[in-house]
Amino acid sequence: MRWSRYFLYTLKEDPAEAEAPSHKLLLKAGFIKQVSAGIYEILPAGWRVIRKIESIVRKEMDRSGAQELLLTVLNPAELWKETGRWESYGNELFRLKDRNGREYCLGPTHEEEITDLVRKVVHSYRQLPLILYQIQVKFRDEKRPRFGLIRGREFIMKDAYSFDADDFSAMMSYENMKFAYDRIFKKLRLNVIMAQASVGQIGGTQSHEFIAFTDYGEAKVGYCKNCGYAANAEIIPLQKPQPQEEEEKPIEKIHTPNVRTIEELAKFLSVPPSKILKAVLYMVNDREPVLVLIRGDRDIDENKLEAVLGTEDFRLAGDEEVKDLLGTEKGFIGIFNLPEGVKVLWDNSVYGVKNMVVALNEPDYHYINANPGRDFEYGEFVDVAEIIEGDPCPQCSSPLKVKRGLELGHIFLLGTRYSEPMKAYFTDQEGKERPIIMGCYGIGISRVMAAIVEQYHDERGIKWPTPVAPFELDILCLNMSDPQLTQVAEKLYMEAEEKGIEVIYDDREESAGFKFADADLVGFPYRIVVGKKVKEGKVELQKRSTGERWDVPMEEAIDRVKEMIAEDKK
RNA sequence: CGGGGUGUAGCUCAGGUGGCAGAGCGUCGGCUUUGGGAGCCGAAGGUCGUGGGUUCAAGUCCCACCACCCCGACCA
The missing domain is CATH 3.30.930.10 (Bira Bifunctional Protein; Domain 2)
Incomplete structure (x- = not known):
């Protein structure tokens, strides 16, 4: 080409x-x-x-x-209704109607159609x-x-x-x-x-x-x-940790004006975030409040929460809802003074934490040194914490990456x-x-x-692995107005085509720098530069992935490239 | 769907306080140049995202809408 x-x-x-x-x-x-x-x-x-x-x-x-076959893009709605996915797939499904008002979707996946085909055969x-x-x-x-x-x-x-x-x-x-x-x-x-x-x-x-x-x-x-x-x-999965061995200190109510986030609270009280009880209020099915309690240094994985709740229809409660339900503001949600009807879930991470910082659903105040069994009772434990580096492997307990x-x-x-x-x-x-x-x-x-x-690039461009490169070889003629160079380049181009190499010949009337930059950017694995070394009977062979360069005699260049390509494709 | 941002030439962008629509790159014509995105001369190229409003006057101010990008929840 x-x-x-x-x-x-x-x-x-x-x-x-x-x-x-x-x-x-x-x-x-x-x-x-x-x-x-x-x-x-x-x-x-x-x-x-x-x-x-x-x-x-x-x-x-x-x-x-x-065995390869080709199913249809246009799927009739009836098939999707049989499995219930016409409804459950929701807005992700591109839906349309034909001239007679019959419903179709553009296939997002083909379990329905293939099952229909197979049941018929x-x-x-x-x-x-x-x-x-x-x-x-x-x-x-x-x-x-x-x-x-x-x-x-x-x-x-x-x-x-x-x-x-x-x-x-x-x-x-x-x-x-x-x-x-x-x-x-x-x-x-x-x-x-x-x-x-x-x-x-x-x-x-x-x-x-x-x-x-x-x-x-x-x-x-x-x-x-x-x-x-x-x-x-x-x-x-994350299990409950071992309970902490720590002397229980007396519970105390502390004035914490405008201290809302875990970081602010940790700083204000000089405690690690892991000592703070984080409380997050969710609304399930738009109106059932569920309070999730998790350790302050942990985040909730909403995929896990979905599994626990058994529905994907939930969201964070809004400021108004927090106020109406708990009579407080975000940042001061806690386990004390909870109204009836609020379901409470305890994440495993909270288990056994001693001398916790806990809010009490009253703006600008927190308890410190709250302890389970003495100051409050645990409820239902669940596993909703997001995994972080170093958490124990569920199989062998080694730290996870x-x-x-x-x-x-x-x-x-x-x-x-x-x-x-x-x-x-x-x-x-x-x-x-x-x-x-x-x-x-x-x-x-x-x-x-x-x-x-994503895996094969550098600051100059793409570095295609040879098996998937758009062309295996780029022949650059550095000066299209020099007949000696174009002659050599043409010859190499013909030879490469004959020997079955996928080759692109850069015969554009552009400067050398322009062609180099393009070759790097587009990312052809091999490049033959036809330039001033032609006078010595040589061209330069370059490998994009490693940046290696070799001066080789013109008549050997294509065979060398061919070998390297074959090696790459093994 | 919630939050944030951006829409001006083919591309990347500039256009305080309203007053003739701009630059660089690219494109076209010409000359020169050829080992890391060359130089000079000339030219073409715009419903300023869309609609409405304010004003003598709107790219600029106001309202609505649309599109695209980024962060969150879903998927190959």
């Missing part, structure tokens, strides 16, 4: 709207263009990367025995097990699209679905996919950890996430270097969550009708592209 004819235009300045490195660099290097919030066009260079990612995924899926245990998959554009009207390709409202996804006759077989399919995912992320050169996860909206009995470590990830994963445990932070990451893949053992309501039954060996056991397995293809950029 000649760059002078190629639809690849880079930006000189950082795009104002981008923050995350992948977002910034993909825009700047001309891989994507924004159309509206969370909706992007993928330009030719970007599409080459996507297609390479897809082909790696495809190869491993096929190898695992899965599969009737016997002889047709199982079965794994089907597709690579397709998905639509989700996200509350908050962000970071470019990291969270779009329209994105490319590989989704696979397994169908088995019994639980054991389903487990085998699940394990099969686990291994396939492991191979896929290795081939994509991504640093990914597999973590236990919650089943969430999709439902099911078991799930794992594949999380790439990045600064702009939205997932938090806790993992243990000692025993290998890894899980999404929102499902890591906590890191941010980006969820690239998610696999679920669904059981009969879809086959039961949709009556996807088969006849077993005994002639009995039974629901098919299902699993589903997703990889965010376009998000993978962003994740690769």
Whole structure:
């Protein structure tokens, strides 16, 4: 490909709207263009990367025995009504009507459709097990699209679905996919950890996430270097700690005017935040008050709270509600003088803390040295604290590491969550009708592209790993008005094409510096510089990932590159 | 959905107190230049996010709306 004819235009300045490195660099290097919030066009260079990612995924899926097909984007509402998700999926679902008023949605995922397909075709245990998959554009009207390709409202996804006759077989399919995912992320050169996860909206009995470590990830994963445990932070349990051994001091009421936050209070009273009882008032179903008590140095993980409450319909109480219900202000909410009808939940972290600082629902006052059993009684204990670095591993109690990451893949053992309501039954060996056991397995293809950029870039641009690079080699002719140079460059370009290298020839009428800067930014793994060394019969070979450079005789250059590419792709 | 911010040329931005719409980069024409985003000369390019209001006069003041970005809760 000649760059002078190629639809690849880079930006000189950082795009104002981008923050995350992948977002910034993909825009700047001309891989994507924004159309509206969370909706992007993928330009030719970007599409080459996507297609390479897809082909790696495809190869491993096929190898695992899965079969590719293509489902529809336009899904009839009826299928979604069968599983109840037409309602429960909420505003995330893009809904529309045809000319006859019939309702559809743009597919955000395809459990319904695939189950419908399979129930129409599969009737016997002889047709199982079965794994089907597709690579397709998905639509989700996200509350908050962000970071470019990291969270779009329209994105490319590989989704696979397994169908088995019994639980054991389903487990085998699940394990099969686990291994396939492991191979896929290795081939994509991504640093990914597999973590236990919650089943969430999709439902099911078991799930794992594949999380790439990045600064702009939205997932938090806790993992243990000692025993290998890894899980999404929102499902890591925290037990009650050992009660503190400490002499109980007399309780005392202290005037704390305008001291509201934990930090202010800790400073004002000269106590560590861990001695303060933090009280947070939530409104469940818009009107049932629930008071959550947690240690002052801890935060509430609202995912855990959702699991405890059994509903996602809750929110922090407003200032007015706090005043109406408790007769006080935020900052002075406590366990004393609580009105009837306020449910109280104690987080495990509070257990056994002695000589606590506690508010009493009276503005500008706190108790110090409050002690359980003497000054107040515990209520129901729950686990709602956010995991922090150093918390004990639930398997071996070693301190956990906590890191941010980006969820690239998610696999679920669904059981009969879809086959039961949709009556996807088969006849077993005994002639009995039974629901098919299902699993589903997703990889965010376009998000993978962003994740690769997050893990492979520097201050000058992207450093594509060779297996996913838009082109493997960039030939730079530094002076297009020097016929000696253009002749050499042309020859190398032809030779590279002949030898099967994916090559782009920078034949643009631009200055040397311009071409170097673009080569760094776009991030081709190898570069051959045709410049003044041609007089000595040499060109310069450069490797983007390491910055290494070699002067090589012109006639050897392409073969050298070819070897290095082959090495990279192993 | 709650909180914060931004909308002016293709891009990045400047335009106290209302008074002729600007710069750099890019683009087009010409000359010169070619190992790290070159230089000179000339030119084109704008419903100042949209609608309304105040005013002799609005990019600027007021109201409403829209879009985009960032922080929080959901997801691949």
